[in-house]
Amino acid sequence: MKRLEQEPTMAEEPKKTKYDRQLRIWGELGQTALETASICLLDCGPTGSEALKNLVLGGIGSITIVDGSKVQIGDLGNNFMVDAKSVGQSKAKCVCGFLQELNDAVKANFIEENPDTLILKDPSFFSQFTLVVATQLVEDSMVKLDRICREANVMLVFARSYGLTGFVRISVKEHTAIESKPDHSLDDLRLNNPWPELKRFVETIDLNVVEPAAHKHIPYIVILVKVAEEWAQTHNSNLPSTREEKNEFKALVKSKMLSPDEDNYREATEAAFKVFAPRGFSQDTQDIINDSCAEVGPNSSDFWVMVAALKEFISNEGGGEVPLEGSIPDMTSSTEHYINLQNIYYSKAEADFLSMEQRVKNILLRVGQDPSSISKPTIKSFCKNARKLKVCRYRMIEDEFRTPSVALHKCLADEEYRSAIGFYILLRAVDRFAATYQKFPGQFDDGLMDHDVAQLKTIALSLLSEMGCDGYMLQDELYNEMCRFGAAELHVVAAFIGGITSQEMIKLITKQFVPMSGTYIFNGIDHKSQSLTL
Amino acid sequence: MADHDVPQSKSRDLDKLLLRHGNLVDPGFFPGPQLRNDIREFVKILVVGAGGLGCELLKDLALSGFRNLDVIDMDRIEVTNLNRQFLFRLEDVGKPKAEVAAKRVMERVSGVEIVPHFSRIEDKEVDFYNDFNIIALGLDSMEARKYINGIACGFLEYNEDDAPVRDTIKPMVDGGTEGFKGHARVIMPGVTPCFECTIWLFPPQVKFPLCTLAETPRNAAHCIEYAHLIKWDEVHKGRSFDPDVPEHMKWVYDEAIRRAELFGIPGVTYSLTQGVVKNIIPAIASTNAIISAACALETLKIVSACSKTLTNYLTYNGGEGLYTKVTDFPRLDDCLVCGPGILIELDTSITLSKFIEMLEDHPKLLLSKASVTYGESNLYMQAPPVLEEMLRENLSKPLYDLMGRVQKDTIHVTGTSLKDKEKQSIQTKLRVVFKGADVVTDMDTAIGA
Numbered sequence: 001m002k003r004l005e006q007e008p009t010m011a012e013e014p015k016k017t018k019y020d021r022q023l024r025i026w027g028e029l030g031q032t033a034l035e036t037a038s039i040c041l042l043d044c045g046p047t048g049s050e051a052l053k054n055l056v057l058g059g060i061g062s063i064t065i066v067d068g069s070k071v072q073i074g075d076l077g078n079n080f081m082v083d084a085k086s087v088g089q090s091k092a093k094c095v096c097g098f099l100q101e102l103n104d105a106v107k108a109n110f111i112e113e114n115p116d117t118l119i120l121k122d123p124s125f126f127s128q129f130t131l132v133v134a135t136q137l138v139e140d141s142m143v144k145l146d147r148i149c150r151e152a153n154v155m156l157v158f159a160r161s162y163g164l165t166g167f168v169r170i171s172v173k174e175h176t177a178i179e180s181k182p183d184h185s186l187d188d189l190r191l192n193n194p195w196p197e198l199k200r201f202v203e204t205i206d207l208n209v210v211e212p213a214a215h216k217h218i219p220y221i222v223i224l225v226k227v228a229e230e231w232a233q234t235h236n237s238n239l240p241s242t243r244e245e246k247n248e249f250k251a252l253v254k255s256k257m258l259s260p261d262e263d264n265y266r267e268a269t270e271a272a273f274k275v276f277a278p279r280g281f282s283q284d285t286q287d288i289i290n291d292s293c294a295e296v297g298p299n300s301s302d303f304w305v306m307v308a309a310l311k312e313f314i315s316n317e318g319g320g321e322v323p324l325e326g327s328i329p330d331m332t333s334s335t336e337h338y339i340n341l342q343n344i345y346y347s348k349a350e351a352d353f354l355s356m357e358q359r360v361k362n363i364l365l366r367v368g369q370d371p372s373s374i375s376k377p378t379i380k381s382f383c384k385n386a387r388k389l390k391v392c393r394y395r396m397i398e399d400e401f402r403t404p405s406v407a408l409h410k411c412l413a414d415e416e417y418r419s420a421i422g423f424y425i426l427l428r429a430v431d432r433f434a435a436t437y438q439k440f441p442g443q444f445d446d447g448l449m450d451h452d453v454a455q456l457k458t459i460a461l462s463l464l465s466e467m468g469c470d471g472y473m474l475q476d477e478l479y480n481e482m483c484r485f486g487a488a489e490l491h492v493v494a495a496f497i498g499g500i501t502s503q504e505m506i507k508l509i510t511k512q513f514v515p516m517s518g519t520y521i522f523n524g525i526d527h528k529s530q531s532l533t534l
Numbered sequence: 535m536a537d538h539d540v541p542q543s544k545s546r547d548l549d550k551l552l553l554r555h556g557n558l559v560d561p562g563f564f565p566g567p568q569l570r571n572d573i574r575e576f577v578k579i580l581v582v583g584a585g586g587l588g589c590e591l592l593k594d595l596a597l598s599g600f601r602n603l604d605v606i607d608m609d610r611i612e613v614t615n616l617n618r619q620f621l622f623r624l625e626d627v628g629k630p631k632a633e634v635a636a637k638r639v640m641e642r643v644s645g646v647e648i649v650p651h652f653s654r655i656e657d658k659e660v661d662f663y664n665d666f667n668i669i670a671l672g673l674d675s676m677e678a679r680k681y682i683n684g685i686a687c688g689f690l691e692y693n694e695d696d697a698p699v700r701d702t703i704k705p706m707v708d709g710g711t712e713g714f715k716g717h718a719r720v721i722m723p724g725v726t727p728c729f730e731c732t733i734w735l736f737p738p739q740v741k742f743p744l745c746t747l748a749e750t751p752r753n754a755a756h757c758i759e760y761a762h763l764i765k766w767d768e769v770h771k772g773r774s775f776d777p778d779v780p781e782h783m784k785w786v787y788d789e790a791i792r793r794a795e796l797f798g799i800p801g802v803t804y805s806l807t808q809g810v811v812k813n814i815i816p817a818i819a820s821t822n823a824i825i826s827a828a829c830a831l832e833t834l835k836i837v838s839a840c841s842k843t844l845t846n847y848l849t850y851n852g853g854e855g856l857y858t859k860v861t862d863f864p865r866l867d868d869c870l871v872c873g874p875g876i877l878i879e880l881d882t883s884i885t886l887s888k889f890i891e892m893l894e895d896h897p898k899l900l901l902s903k904a905s906v907t908y909g910e911s912n913l914y915m916q917a918p919p920v921l922e923e924m925l926r927e928n929l930s931k932p933l934y935d936l937m938g939r940v941q942k943d944t945i946h947v948t949g950t951s952l953k954d955k956e957k958q959s960i961q962t963k964l965r966v967v968f969k970g971a972d973v974v975t976d977m978d979t980a981i982g983a
Contacts, residue, residue, distance in 0.1 A: 017613045017614055018613055018614065018616045018617055019617050020614045020617075020805075020814075021614055021617055021618070021814070021815075021816055021817040021818070022617050022618075022816065022817070022818045023805075024805075024809065024814065024816040025713050025714075025816045025818060046597075050823065053620060053819070053823075054818075054819040054820045054823055057616075057617055057618055057620055057819040058617060058818065058819060059617075072542055072546075073542035073543065073544055073546070074542055074543060074544065074545075074546030074547065076544050076643075076644070077543075077544035077545050077546060077547060077548060077597065078546075078547050078548075078597055079597075080593050080597060080642060080643070083641075083642050083643075083644075084644050101623075102620055163550065163551070164551075164831075164841060180854075181853065182853075182854055183851070183853060183854060217750060330752055330753055331752075332746075332750075333750065333752060334750055335750050335751060335752060335797045335798075335799075338750075338752040339752075339797070339798050339799070442550075442554075476557075477557035477558050480556070480557045481556060481557055481558055484550065484551075484554045484555070484556050484557075485550060485551075486550045486554075488546075488547035488548075488550040488551065489547055490547050490548065490551065490598075491547075491593075491594060491597035491598060492594050492597075492598055492827045492830045492831040492834065493827070493831070495590070495593075495594055495823055495824075495826070495827035495830075496823075496824055496827035496828060496831070498823065499820045499821070499822075499823035499824035499827060500820075500824060500852070500856065502819070502820045502823070503714070503818075503820040503821070503824070503852045504856075506818075506820065513714065513853045513854065514853070514854045514855050515855070516855045516856035517855055520856050524831055524841070525558050525841050525842050526842050526844065526845065526860065527828065527844045527848050527858065527860050528860055529858050531855065531856055
């Protein structure tokens with residue numbers, strides 16, 4: 001078999017092939033980010049074990065499991081990472097061993113220590129990690145750990161499984177994503193604002209060419225730019241704005257169609273709305289360039305330095321627009337026209353990139369940073385994704401608990417959110433219950449179920465009162481269900497929550513896609529789970 | 535925490551759900567040790583597929599109190615499976631997925647019995663599927679889903695009031711994933727929409743117009759598909775393309791590069807070539823874990839009624855934030871698969887033999903070599919020879935008589951249907967209505983809608 005120059009065949013690079021299916025999602029850069037990340041897991045019950053399993057399979061750099069408990073017989077019924085031989089042994093050791101089996105490349109360690117104790121005694125322990133995933137912690141420990149990780153600038157994700165409910169919550173001061181990779185995003189064609197080179201190219205093509213094959217292989221970009229010009233000439237240089245005008249414009253496009261099999265004209269009619277779309281960029285991007293972090297200084301991150309450059313670009317050579325994304329969607333066209341168009345878009349994107357690169361260098365110099373510290377590929381990616389940048393910020397847990405936002409009241413009143421908010425409150429209430437009674441409500445078959453339900457209700461109501469929500473009632477059934485759950489950690493719920501947790505961790509580490517906002521409350525009763533940003 | 539002297543039990547956590555009363559439960563929930571034990575002893579679940587979803591499903595079900603599982607998968611393990619199909623190791627590459635998966639779970643979770651079936655789902659007798667309480671699907675194709683859906687819905691019977699007969703409802707739990715997206719759904723034939731009822735949910739595959747491939751390619755995928763779909767046949771007359779043969783894939787890649795160079799199109803890589811030709815769906819462990827967990831949870835709920843069931847379709851997207859939505863899709867009353875059956879109006883004089891002939895020409899069936907069953911009785915069986923001989927005399931009798939002279943009822947037919955040039959064994963139910971003996975029947979209307 002002839003050896004390929006750039007691309008390895010299936011026979012070579014087994015590592016690459018093993019990760020093939022995920023490389024197609026986050027690419028080499030994402031994979032590298034995962035492989036250089038170090039994760040700390042607190043508590044290796046099924047929730048933590050399942051979360052880590054997914055990361056180990058994906059090739060995470062290293063994992064350190066912190067758990068001081070021994071494997072009990074009950075654990076055999078809910079945790080895949082322990083077996084009958086492990087009973088009586090360190091759970092951290094067993095889980096670590098079984099996880100290691102899933103992927104040789106991962107460095108797996110464990111520490112036999114109770115997470116709550118570690119949080120109290122050795123906060124500096126956590127600074128060494130990229131991300132800490134804390135599962136099954138109670139409120140008190142959550143607050144303490146949150147402070148520690150915030151201080152040390154270590155990413156933190158909380159996860160909890162409790163009967164048929166549970167939650168996942170990210171706690172990071174700020175997370176920025178350049179490659180947010182949204183499912184649907186509008187292409188950047190600038191049909192409403194064509195630049196000189198594009199206009200010049202369009203001029204070289206005659207829409208009224210006689211030969212049928214040529215007529216139906218003119219790409220819609222050309223058609224729409226021409227028709228827009230034609231329109232502007234008879235409408236005071238304006239683009240269609242009212243409903244009638246837009247319909248007229250579409251009719252004008254359609255009128256140039258010579259026969260019904262002209263797909264290019266059909267595409268042009270369907271894409272006509274791109275001509276009257278407003279110029280500029282989204283509110284999200286607007287918010288980012290207006291963010292106070294865009295006023296950069298010597299400690300500013302690469303992201304914000306590039307945002308500062310973007311802001312300058314927009315106000316100057318950008319003429320109110322961000323750098324051109326540079327690619328065009330497929331469309332009916334002759335190969336020649338299409339390739340020419342591609343080159344025109346590519347060239348402008350390149351030119352915009354070069355401007356941005358210069359601005360980035362100047363800003364870095366200005367704030368006293370090394371002007372070559374942000375690489376070309378990074379700046380290029382930033383330019384391509386300028387319309388899709390994402391900034392996520394998360395409140396500290398104690399802030400959320402102490403000063404609940406307005407959203408809480410809204411959720412309590414909204415039918416859609418009722419069960420989710422109910423569980424949110426109850427998940428906190430059970431921790432308070434445990435702090436008082438040294439057990440979770442309904443945890444044991446001790447004949448105290450009615451007492452537990454009543455006490456849980458009292459605690460929940462006082463919690464609501466603390467949060468400024470007197471008068472709100474949670475459904476009675478929820479109290480009963482919560483006590484019925486008795487702090488059970490069911491495998492299927494742990495696997496679900498662990499799955500979500502691992503996915504969020506991947507997004508945080510690779511800085512691709514968009515992490516969830518707020519707290520995800522899992523409702524395993526009817527699957528009407530909700531994300532609550534409180 | 536307080537230390538309680540309770541004998542330890544493996545089902546410590548599950549017991550809370552199965553042994554205790556609940557408020558938000560399905561009707562028919564009888565909590566107690568009996569329920570837990572019955573699930574262990576008597577409930578049989580079939581997991582279809584031992585890949586990304588299947589591995590997770592086996593683990594989830596084994597750790598949810600189920601002891602009797604079967605798993606069916608026709609594939610062997612490949613290296614590209616290893617980033618998510620966690621029951622497999624590098625040294626397992628080449629071995630049958632079903633067998634290795636079963637072995638690994640049984641090794642880890644004591645007490646669970648998993649019977650592996652290294653075979654195609656079509657190669658199993660229809661009766662095989664009837665053995666299970668619930669069928670959990672971890673499939674990656676529409677065709678496979680349609681097939682199992684057809685089988686499961688084929689067991690469904692309707693009573694005189696056109697209501698589904700409870701005992702004949704074969705629940706299915708179906709999951710699917712693609713990158714960060716996925717879905718989990720509960721199918722109760724006759725009650726919730728079956729796969730066929732909601733076939734519109736699945737968008738058609740992207741196919742490029744032939745003229746684009748042949749004359750005006752514009753991107754790398756066009757060049758690749760040209761090499762794959764057009765050039766291959768031109769050069770390799772007769773020999774069919776096999777994506778699993780590296781030399782074939784390499785040939786397509788080289789041709790695609792040539793074509794791309796001819797047209798000045800960038801972007802053809804070996805990886806893209808594989809992706810386009812094999813229609814590779816990107817896949818990660820986390821999404822599979824989430825969707826399977828949802829499916830396994832529903833399986834537990836359906837069997838035990840320990841909580842309310844998902845009604846009936848969960849959509850999941852984890853790429854942009856976290857998005858889950860539950861939709862209560864309605865059934866199609868006249869669904870060909872889960873509905874009361876294709877209506878066939880017959881004259882009372884039509885013989886069984888004539889009826890079997892009609893099935894071959896019926897536009898919705900195209901069923902050849904049909905065997906016919908009515909309730910518990912076999913009216914005619916094509917095989918085995920002993921049975922065929924025994925029942926041969928029925929062929930000349932009127933179907934009306936063979937069905938006990940009822941005016942209308944459901945019968946089942948099994949046979950070979952020619953679909954997409956491929957012969958498939960299918961089972962369908964038909965609603966037979968006999969027109970009155972004294973009414974002159976017009977042969978044209980004898981075949982139903």
